[in-house]
Amino acid sequence: MFICERRFQLWEHLDSVNPKTIGFVPTMGNLHDGHLALVREALDQCEHVIASIFVNPIQFGAHEDFHEYPRTLPEDLAVLDETGCHVVYVPTMDEIYPSGELSITKVSVPKMSEVLCGKDRPGHFDGVTTIVCKLLNIVQPGAAYFGEKDWQQFTIISQMVMDLDFTLDTYSVPTQREPDGLAMSSRNSRLSASERKLAPLLYKNLCDVRKQIVAGKTDFRALEKGAMEKLKDEGFKPIYVSIYDEDELTEMNPKDFGEPRIFGAAFLGNVRLIDNVPVNPNP
Template sequence: MQLLQDVSALRAWREAERASGRRVALVPTMGNLHPGHIALLDTARAHAETLIASIFVNPLQFGPNEDFDRYPRTLDDDLAALRKAGCQAVFAPDEATLYPHGRDITQVHVPELGDMLCGADRPGHFDGVTTVVSLLFNLVQPDAAVFGEKDYQQLQIIRRMVRDLHMPVAVHGHPIAREPDGLARSSRNQYLSPDERAVAPKLYATLRELAEALRAGGRDIPALETQGMERLRHACFSPVYLRILGPDLGPPQVPGELLIVVAARLGNTRLIDNLRLSV
């Protein structure tokens, strides 16, 4: 496995892959990898012969009062995990390499999709995401890229960006990886205290309860959303939003495909999750 930390080395690597005729799939990450991240490589492997992961804690997607400074940096462990999983290369630049002219740079904004849900709660967050992903796509020039479906809104935003800007990258989602008790795997789960960790699975349990209500014929969407928010408050969450939407994040169409999306704080930790269903 090759470790690439500057742009010239990355471009030389990419040219060699292009000359070989091998397709390249990119898995962008912020490091501190858990098994859910490693599982993204399985989807990537289905779409390309060569896998490259990126590791970069992107300051542009953190707000002024968020956890950028304390976000775990575990490069050595991450490299070992990626090597074991059969990843052929890792692009792990520092901030000066990716943003040589500072953080006040040209940014990519996806309107509407980037301004709702997590975008409303974390202004500017998705501009940071789309900006760094567009940079990575430009530098790595992958044929395919894989993102986890836990960040469902992020996945839809990246797909919209690729569509609108005619980027020649096939974007694929990978199903949510969960702990045995249902909690979606996330690097931020380690922030939870033992008591909070015991409560955290109730986030997904609430989504499952709402899904069962919808399958049983519940059709009052606002009432179900309110019911879900109250259940989260009763379980000691501070819910940010809970919405029942279409899979395109537009208004729900019943009968049809639905998506339940949620963000909630448990103590100082912000958790997100979602569940898709058909009714």
């Protein structure tokens, strides 16, 4: 496995490689099986697989957990090697933001970035699209892979790729879950023992909303409100439970066309958890 910090090292290593054969998995490290599922999917579809590890400061808010985000580079490199990843790009801060992150040109996808997680995390998705845009330009892959746990992020990045005429395909990979249903996330390690026992209830509540829709309930706003109240009673600080069109990221009503997806976010202690489930798993 080839490991590099500088783009010129990456370009020299890939000099004879057809970009269309490259699958790319951007990450912030602290890898778990959800990340490795992306690598495995890329390996199934592409001749060459590149992962990146970079904790991106501009997608964290002023009071968020950038400095607390776990850095586990030696362990990450070991599991990527074991999984079969071919190249790992581990850029330094000055490699990505040579003039500092405050003066960087930013990429923004309007409307989609302002709802759901974007509503209580202003600027977050501008940070995501900016770093992904930069990494796609550096790596020049034929395909990029993202997890469905961050469905809003995947949809926004796919829109950016289309709007800016990138010549690559974006793929989503199903959310990897713990045996009790909790979506795998790097932030789960920050949950206390008691919080970890409660955490799967976010997923359970979203599944309960899905069951009610499938059973014929049509008052979506009442379903959202009921799930929020239940989460609060269970010890969460709910941020939202919303039924949205999964492609347009707009609020849905029962008679609307499109595929509904149920999104939820809540704090458990100081840890912000997100999850989502499609209403029709196999449309």
